[in-house]
Amino acid sequence: MKQKLFFILTATMFLSGQAVQAGSLENLERERALTVMEMIDGELSAEDRWEKLAAAKRRLADLERIVLSDKKLQGKASQLVQRSFQSFELTFLAHASAEKQRSMQSHWMSEVGLSTDELLSTRVSR
Protein backbone atom coordinates (compact mmCIF):
# COMPACT_ATOMS: atom_id res chain seq x y z
CA MET A 1 0.00 0.00 0.00
CA LYS A 2 2.80 2.37 1.00
CA GLN A 3 4.70 1.42 -2.12
CA LYS A 4 1.70 2.25 -4.34
CA LEU A 5 1.26 5.60 -2.62
CA PHE A 6 4.95 6.37 -3.10
CA PHE A 7 4.74 5.42 -6.79
CA ILE A 8 1.66 7.62 -7.36
CA LEU A 9 3.29 10.56 -5.59
CA THR A 10 6.50 10.17 -7.62
CA ALA A 11 4.54 9.94 -10.88
CA THR A 12 2.51 13.03 -9.96
CA MET A 13 5.63 15.01 -9.15
CA PHE A 14 7.26 13.89 -12.40
CA LEU A 15 4.22 14.83 -14.49
CA SER A 16 3.75 18.18 -12.76
CA GLY A 17 7.45 18.89 -13.40
CA GLN A 18 6.94 18.12 -17.08
CA ALA A 19 4.03 20.52 -17.30
CA VAL A 20 6.12 23.34 -15.80
CA GLN A 21 8.84 22.73 -18.38
CA ALA A 22 6.60 23.45 -21.40
CA GLY A 23 8.46 25.70 -23.82
CA SER A 24 7.45 29.15 -24.99
CA LEU A 25 6.38 27.83 -28.37
CA GLU A 26 4.14 25.17 -26.84
CA ASN A 27 2.49 27.82 -24.69
CA LEU A 28 1.87 29.97 -27.76
CA GLU A 29 0.43 26.98 -29.66
CA ARG A 30 -1.96 26.25 -26.79
CA GLU A 31 -3.18 29.84 -26.59
CA ARG A 32 -3.49 30.02 -30.37
CA ALA A 33 -5.65 26.89 -30.42
CA LEU A 34 -7.94 28.38 -27.76
CA THR A 35 -8.18 31.64 -29.75
CA VAL A 36 -9.13 29.78 -32.93
CA MET A 37 -11.78 27.87 -31.00
CA GLU A 38 -13.20 31.20 -29.83
CA MET A 39 -13.15 32.51 -33.40
CA ILE A 40 -15.27 29.66 -34.69
CA ASP A 41 -17.46 29.09 -31.65
CA GLY A 42 -21.05 29.44 -32.99
CA GLU A 43 -22.55 29.79 -29.55
CA LEU A 44 -20.80 33.07 -28.77
CA SER A 45 -22.59 36.36 -29.36
CA ALA A 46 -20.78 38.98 -31.48
CA GLU A 47 -20.13 41.12 -28.42
CA ASP A 48 -18.76 38.23 -26.37
CA ARG A 49 -16.58 37.11 -29.28
CA TRP A 50 -15.18 40.63 -29.68
CA GLU A 51 -14.34 40.83 -25.98
CA LYS A 52 -12.80 37.38 -25.85
CA LEU A 53 -10.72 37.93 -28.99
CA ALA A 54 -9.49 41.32 -27.73
CA ALA A 55 -8.26 39.64 -24.55
CA ALA A 56 -6.82 36.74 -26.56
CA LYS A 57 -4.94 39.14 -28.84
CA ARG A 58 -3.27 40.75 -25.85
CA ARG A 59 -2.22 37.35 -24.50
CA LEU A 60 -1.09 36.17 -27.93
CA ALA A 61 0.94 39.33 -28.48
CA ASP A 62 2.81 38.73 -25.23
CA LEU A 63 3.37 35.04 -25.98
CA GLU A 64 4.59 35.83 -29.50
CA ARG A 65 7.08 38.36 -28.12
CA ILE A 66 8.29 35.71 -25.68
CA VAL A 67 8.76 33.20 -28.51
CA LEU A 68 10.56 35.71 -30.74
CA SER A 69 13.03 36.62 -28.00
CA ASP A 70 13.51 33.03 -26.77
CA LYS A 71 17.22 32.26 -27.22
CA LYS A 72 16.59 28.55 -26.63
CA LEU A 73 14.73 28.32 -29.91
CA GLN A 74 17.56 29.80 -31.97
CA GLY A 75 18.88 27.09 -34.25
CA LYS A 76 16.77 24.41 -32.50
CA ALA A 77 16.08 22.16 -35.45
CA SER A 78 12.95 20.41 -34.18
CA GLN A 79 9.94 19.81 -36.43
CA LEU A 80 7.71 22.03 -34.27
CA VAL A 81 10.11 24.99 -34.37
CA GLN A 82 10.72 24.63 -38.10
CA ARG A 83 7.01 24.42 -38.97
CA SER A 84 6.15 27.32 -36.70
CA PHE A 85 8.69 29.70 -38.19
CA GLN A 86 7.97 28.58 -41.76
CA SER A 87 4.35 29.75 -41.38
CA PHE A 88 4.75 33.17 -39.75
CA GLU A 89 1.22 34.17 -40.81
CA LEU A 90 -0.45 31.43 -38.80
CA THR A 91 1.97 31.09 -35.89
CA PHE A 92 2.29 34.77 -34.99
CA LEU A 93 -1.36 35.69 -35.44
CA ALA A 94 -1.29 38.96 -33.47
CA HIS A 95 1.80 40.36 -35.19
CA ALA A 96 0.92 39.08 -38.67
CA SER A 97 -2.61 40.54 -38.48
CA ALA A 98 -1.19 43.89 -37.35
CA GLU A 99 1.29 43.74 -40.23
CA LYS A 100 -1.55 43.19 -42.69
CA GLN A 101 -3.68 45.77 -40.83
CA ARG A 102 -6.58 43.36 -40.50
CA SER A 103 -8.45 41.95 -37.57
CA MET A 104 -6.98 38.76 -36.18
CA GLN A 105 -10.10 36.81 -37.10
CA SER A 106 -10.25 37.90 -40.74
CA HIS A 107 -6.51 37.38 -41.05
CA TRP A 108 -6.74 33.80 -39.79
CA MET A 109 -9.75 33.03 -41.99
CA SER A 110 -8.06 34.45 -45.04
CA GLU A 111 -4.92 32.41 -44.34
CA VAL A 112 -6.84 29.13 -44.01
CA GLY A 113 -8.90 29.89 -47.15
CA LEU A 114 -12.11 31.13 -45.54
CA SER A 115 -12.24 34.63 -47.09
CA THR A 116 -15.57 36.17 -48.13
CA ASP A 117 -14.76 35.81 -51.84
CA GLU A 118 -13.81 32.20 -51.40
CA LEU A 119 -16.93 31.46 -49.37
CA LEU A 120 -19.13 33.22 -51.94
CA SER A 121 -17.57 31.23 -54.76
CA THR A 122 -18.47 27.91 -53.12
CA ARG A 123 -21.34 25.86 -54.46
CA VAL A 124 -24.01 24.22 -52.37
CA SER A 125 -24.30 20.60 -53.31
CA ARG A 126 -25.62 17.40 -51.85
Add this chain to the structure above:
Amino acid sequence: MKKINPVIYVAVTLGVISVCMQPSLASTLSEWKPNLSEKILLLPPQHLEQAIDNDFSKSLLAQDLSDIDQQLSNQVSHIQSLQQAETQYSGEENIEIRHQILEGKKSYVELMGTQLDLKRERLTTKLNYLKRLMNKAKRKGARLEETSELRALQENAVQRANAAENTLRDDLFETSLGEESKFSQHYSKNKQAIAQLKSMIESHPMNSQLSSAGADSTVGHLNNLILSAEAELAVIDMESEILGYMARLLALDAMALAEDVAIESYGADGLPEPINFTEPAEGLQLFLN
Protein backbone atom coordinates in the same frame (compact mmCIF):
# COMPACT_ATOMS: atom_id res chain seq x y z
CA MET B 1 99.59 23.77 -3.78
CA LYS B 2 97.87 20.49 -3.15
CA LYS B 3 98.75 17.71 -5.62
CA ILE B 4 95.90 16.93 -7.99
CA ASN B 5 94.72 13.38 -7.71
CA PRO B 6 94.47 12.07 -11.31
CA VAL B 7 91.91 9.45 -10.28
CA ILE B 8 89.50 12.21 -9.29
CA TYR B 9 89.99 13.97 -12.61
CA VAL B 10 89.48 10.79 -14.59
CA ALA B 11 86.31 10.15 -12.63
CA VAL B 12 85.12 13.72 -13.23
CA THR B 13 85.95 13.48 -16.93
CA LEU B 14 84.06 10.22 -17.25
CA GLY B 15 81.14 11.80 -15.40
CA VAL B 16 81.08 14.81 -17.72
CA ILE B 17 81.31 12.58 -20.79
CA SER B 18 78.50 10.34 -19.57
CA VAL B 19 76.31 13.38 -18.91
CA CYS B 20 77.06 14.78 -22.34
CA MET B 21 76.25 11.53 -24.08
CA GLN B 22 72.73 11.62 -22.66
CA PRO B 23 70.30 13.61 -24.79
CA SER B 24 68.82 15.27 -21.74
CA LEU B 25 68.36 14.65 -18.09
CA ALA B 26 65.04 16.39 -18.04
CA SER B 27 62.16 14.33 -16.91
CA THR B 28 58.54 15.25 -16.73
CA LEU B 29 58.85 17.67 -13.85
CA SER B 30 55.50 19.30 -14.11
CA GLU B 31 52.47 19.45 -16.30
CA TRP B 32 50.10 21.91 -17.83
CA LYS B 33 46.52 20.81 -18.21
CA PRO B 34 44.58 23.59 -19.95
CA ASN B 35 41.64 24.44 -17.74
CA LEU B 36 39.50 26.43 -20.14
CA SER B 37 35.86 25.93 -21.01
CA GLU B 38 34.51 25.45 -24.52
CA LYS B 39 33.24 29.02 -24.31
CA ILE B 40 36.75 30.12 -25.25
CA LEU B 41 35.56 29.64 -28.83
CA LEU B 42 33.14 32.51 -28.33
CA LEU B 43 36.04 34.91 -27.74
CA PRO B 44 37.25 37.05 -30.62
CA PRO B 45 40.04 35.13 -32.41
CA GLN B 46 42.72 37.61 -31.26
CA HIS B 47 41.91 36.96 -27.61
CA LEU B 48 41.96 33.19 -27.98
CA GLU B 49 45.75 32.84 -27.81
CA GLN B 50 45.89 35.37 -24.98
CA ALA B 51 43.44 33.26 -22.95
CA ILE B 52 45.49 30.09 -23.59
CA ASP B 53 48.73 31.85 -22.60
CA ASN B 54 47.09 33.22 -19.44
CA ASP B 55 46.02 29.71 -18.49
CA PHE B 56 49.56 28.43 -19.11
CA SER B 57 51.09 31.18 -16.96
CA LYS B 58 49.12 29.84 -13.97
CA SER B 59 50.48 26.29 -14.37
CA LEU B 60 53.35 24.58 -12.55
CA LEU B 61 55.06 24.11 -15.89
CA ALA B 62 55.29 27.87 -16.38
CA GLN B 63 56.69 28.24 -12.88
CA ASP B 64 59.35 25.60 -13.56
CA LEU B 65 60.27 27.23 -16.85
CA SER B 66 60.68 30.56 -15.15
CA ASP B 67 62.88 28.96 -12.42
CA ILE B 68 65.07 27.31 -15.04
CA ASP B 69 65.44 30.60 -16.93
CA GLN B 70 66.74 32.18 -13.73
CA GLN B 71 69.13 29.27 -13.08
CA LEU B 72 70.41 29.42 -16.65
CA SER B 73 71.07 33.12 -16.35
CA ASN B 74 73.04 32.56 -13.11
CA GLN B 75 74.97 29.68 -14.67
CA VAL B 76 75.97 31.74 -17.70
CA SER B 77 77.29 34.58 -15.55
CA HIS B 78 79.20 32.04 -13.39
CA ILE B 79 80.85 30.47 -16.47
CA GLN B 80 81.70 33.90 -17.89
CA SER B 81 83.41 34.98 -14.67
CA LEU B 82 85.42 31.71 -14.59
CA GLN B 83 86.44 32.12 -18.21
CA GLN B 84 87.71 35.64 -17.44
CA ALA B 85 89.75 34.29 -14.51
CA GLU B 86 91.18 31.35 -16.48
CA THR B 87 93.92 33.37 -18.18
CA GLN B 88 95.16 34.79 -14.87
CA TYR B 89 96.27 31.40 -13.53
CA SER B 90 98.61 28.68 -14.74
CA GLY B 91 99.54 25.13 -13.84
CA GLU B 92 97.38 23.25 -11.39
CA GLU B 93 95.26 26.31 -10.58
CA ASN B 94 94.51 26.75 -14.26
CA ILE B 95 93.50 23.12 -14.45
CA GLU B 96 91.25 23.60 -11.44
CA ILE B 97 89.52 26.56 -13.10
CA ARG B 98 89.14 24.63 -16.35
CA HIS B 99 87.62 21.85 -14.32
CA GLN B 100 85.14 24.27 -12.79
CA ILE B 101 84.32 25.70 -16.21
CA LEU B 102 83.61 22.19 -17.45
CA GLU B 103 81.39 21.56 -14.44
CA GLY B 104 79.56 24.85 -15.13
CA LYS B 105 79.11 23.97 -18.78
CA LYS B 106 77.85 20.53 -17.80
CA SER B 107 75.21 22.14 -15.55
CA TYR B 108 74.36 24.59 -18.33
CA VAL B 109 73.81 21.76 -20.82
CA GLU B 110 71.67 19.88 -18.30
CA LEU B 111 69.56 22.95 -17.55
CA MET B 112 69.24 23.81 -21.21
CA GLY B 113 68.11 20.24 -21.93
CA THR B 114 65.51 20.48 -19.17
CA GLN B 115 64.35 23.82 -20.47
CA LEU B 116 63.96 22.48 -24.00
CA ASP B 117 61.99 19.50 -22.69
CA LEU B 118 59.67 21.81 -20.74
CA LYS B 119 59.23 24.05 -23.77
CA ARG B 120 58.44 20.99 -25.87
CA GLU B 121 55.93 19.87 -23.25
CA ARG B 122 54.26 23.28 -23.33
CA LEU B 123 54.08 23.38 -27.10
CA THR B 124 52.85 19.79 -27.42
CA THR B 125 50.09 20.45 -24.86
CA LYS B 126 49.17 23.69 -26.60
CA LEU B 127 49.13 21.98 -29.99
CA ASN B 128 46.90 19.14 -28.75
CA TYR B 129 44.57 21.64 -27.10
CA LEU B 130 44.37 23.76 -30.26
CA LYS B 131 43.60 20.64 -32.32
CA ARG B 132 40.80 19.75 -29.90
CA LEU B 133 39.43 23.29 -30.18
CA MET B 134 39.70 23.06 -33.96
CA ASN B 135 37.60 19.87 -34.00
CA LYS B 136 35.00 21.51 -31.77
CA ALA B 137 34.92 24.64 -33.93
CA LYS B 138 34.48 22.52 -37.07
CA ARG B 139 31.64 20.54 -35.48
CA LYS B 140 30.00 23.78 -34.36
CA GLY B 141 30.39 25.22 -37.86
CA ALA B 142 28.76 22.12 -39.36
CA ARG B 143 25.85 22.42 -36.90
CA LEU B 144 25.42 26.11 -37.73
CA GLU B 145 25.36 25.28 -41.43
CA GLU B 146 22.66 22.66 -40.83
CA THR B 147 20.46 25.17 -38.99
CA SER B 148 21.27 28.20 -41.16
CA GLU B 149 17.90 27.97 -42.98
CA LEU B 150 16.01 27.93 -39.70
CA ARG B 151 18.08 30.82 -38.38
CA ALA B 152 17.24 32.84 -41.47
CA LEU B 153 13.53 32.10 -40.91
CA GLN B 154 13.80 33.14 -37.27
CA GLU B 155 15.60 36.38 -38.13
CA ASN B 156 13.00 37.15 -40.76
CA ALA B 157 10.19 36.52 -38.24
CA VAL B 158 11.83 38.84 -35.70
CA GLN B 159 12.24 41.58 -38.30
CA ARG B 160 8.63 41.31 -39.45
CA ALA B 161 7.38 41.30 -35.87
CA ASN B 162 9.49 44.34 -34.99
CA ALA B 163 8.14 46.19 -38.02
CA ALA B 164 4.55 45.40 -36.99
CA GLU B 165 5.15 46.15 -33.30
CA ASN B 166 3.90 49.77 -33.39
CA THR B 167 0.74 48.90 -35.30
CA LEU B 168 0.08 46.04 -32.88
CA ARG B 169 0.59 48.32 -29.90
CA ASP B 170 -1.92 50.82 -31.36
CA ASP B 171 -4.41 48.01 -32.03
CA LEU B 172 -4.11 46.76 -28.48
CA PHE B 173 -4.51 50.28 -27.12
CA GLU B 174 -7.67 50.84 -29.17
CA THR B 175 -9.24 47.56 -28.13
CA SER B 176 -8.00 47.91 -24.55
CA LEU B 177 -10.21 46.22 -22.04
CA GLY B 178 -7.93 46.69 -19.11
CA GLU B 179 -4.42 47.77 -18.26
CA GLU B 180 -1.43 46.82 -20.33
CA SER B 181 0.03 43.50 -19.12
CA LYS B 182 3.08 43.54 -16.85
CA PHE B 183 5.09 41.63 -19.41
CA SER B 184 4.17 44.12 -22.13
CA GLN B 185 5.34 47.04 -19.98
CA HIS B 186 8.66 45.35 -19.18
CA TYR B 187 9.04 44.14 -22.75
CA SER B 188 8.88 47.61 -24.30
CA LYS B 189 11.22 49.05 -21.64
CA ASN B 190 13.76 46.24 -22.05
CA LYS B 191 13.48 46.33 -25.82
CA GLN B 192 14.43 50.01 -25.80
CA ALA B 193 17.35 49.35 -23.43
CA ILE B 194 18.61 46.50 -25.64
CA ALA B 195 18.36 48.68 -28.75
CA GLN B 196 20.35 51.45 -27.05
CA LEU B 197 23.02 49.04 -25.84
CA LYS B 198 23.25 47.42 -29.27
CA SER B 199 23.79 50.77 -30.94
CA MET B 200 26.47 51.62 -28.34
CA ILE B 201 28.20 48.30 -29.05
CA GLU B 202 28.10 48.90 -32.78
CA SER B 203 29.56 52.39 -32.44
CA HIS B 204 32.26 51.28 -29.96
CA PRO B 205 35.75 51.74 -31.49
CA MET B 206 36.98 48.45 -30.04
CA ASN B 207 34.09 46.60 -31.65
CA SER B 208 34.98 47.97 -35.08
CA GLN B 209 38.58 46.85 -34.56
CA LEU B 210 37.46 43.38 -33.56
CA SER B 211 35.04 43.03 -36.41
CA SER B 212 37.61 44.17 -38.97
CA ALA B 213 40.30 41.91 -37.54
CA GLY B 214 37.78 39.15 -36.98
CA ALA B 215 37.21 38.62 -40.68
CA ASP B 216 39.19 35.44 -40.28
CA SER B 217 36.96 32.75 -38.96
CA THR B 218 37.74 31.05 -35.65
CA VAL B 219 38.74 27.94 -37.58
CA GLY B 220 41.13 29.96 -39.73
CA HIS B 221 42.67 31.62 -36.70
CA LEU B 222 43.03 28.28 -34.91
CA ASN B 223 44.71 26.92 -37.99
CA ASN B 224 47.23 29.78 -37.86
CA LEU B 225 47.88 29.11 -34.17
CA ILE B 226 48.44 25.41 -34.87
CA LEU B 227 50.92 26.23 -37.63
CA SER B 228 52.71 28.65 -35.33
CA ALA B 229 52.95 26.03 -32.53
CA GLU B 230 54.29 23.44 -35.00
CA ALA B 231 56.90 25.93 -36.22
CA GLU B 232 57.96 26.58 -32.62
CA LEU B 233 58.30 22.81 -32.08
CA ALA B 234 60.55 22.62 -35.14
CA VAL B 235 62.69 25.39 -33.65
CA ILE B 236 62.92 23.39 -30.39
CA ASP B 237 64.16 20.38 -32.38
CA MET B 238 66.87 22.55 -33.97
CA GLU B 239 67.83 23.89 -30.56
CA SER B 240 68.15 20.30 -29.30
CA GLU B 241 70.56 19.63 -32.14
CA ILE B 242 72.63 22.67 -31.16
CA LEU B 243 72.65 21.42 -27.58
CA GLY B 244 73.87 18.02 -28.83
CA TYR B 245 76.85 19.71 -30.53
CA MET B 246 77.55 21.70 -27.36
CA ALA B 247 77.56 18.46 -25.36
CA ARG B 248 79.94 16.82 -27.84
CA LEU B 249 82.30 19.80 -27.63
CA LEU B 250 82.13 19.62 -23.85
CA ALA B 251 83.05 15.93 -23.96
CA LEU B 252 86.07 16.73 -26.12
CA ASP B 253 87.10 19.52 -23.70
CA ALA B 254 86.81 17.06 -20.82
CA MET B 255 89.02 14.54 -22.62
CA ALA B 256 91.59 17.28 -23.30
CA LEU B 257 91.54 18.22 -19.61
CA ALA B 258 92.04 14.60 -18.62
CA GLU B 259 95.11 14.44 -20.86
CA ASP B 260 96.48 17.69 -19.42
CA VAL B 261 96.00 16.35 -15.91
CA ALA B 262 97.87 13.18 -16.84
CA ILE B 263 100.74 15.22 -18.29
CA GLU B 264 100.82 17.43 -15.20
CA SER B 265 101.03 14.37 -12.94
CA TYR B 266 103.24 11.97 -14.90
CA GLY B 267 105.16 14.23 -17.24
CA ALA B 268 105.05 14.33 -21.01
CA ASP B 269 104.90 10.53 -21.29
CA GLY B 270 101.50 10.53 -19.63
CA LEU B 271 100.23 7.55 -17.63
CA PRO B 272 102.72 4.61 -17.24
CA GLU B 273 101.92 1.55 -19.37
CA PRO B 274 100.20 -1.09 -17.26
CA ILE B 275 102.30 -4.29 -16.84
CA ASN B 276 100.65 -7.49 -17.96
CA PHE B 277 101.44 -10.21 -15.43
CA THR B 278 99.64 -12.93 -17.34
CA GLU B 279 102.83 -13.80 -19.21
CA PRO B 280 105.62 -15.54 -17.17
CA ALA B 281 108.38 -13.30 -18.55
CA GLU B 282 106.72 -10.21 -17.13
CA GLY B 283 106.89 -11.61 -13.59
CA LEU B 284 110.56 -12.56 -13.91
CA GLN B 285 111.74 -9.63 -11.84
CA LEU B 286 109.92 -11.03 -8.81
CA PHE B 287 112.10 -14.10 -8.88
CA LEU B 288 115.33 -12.36 -9.66
CA ASN B 289 115.26 -10.13 -6.55
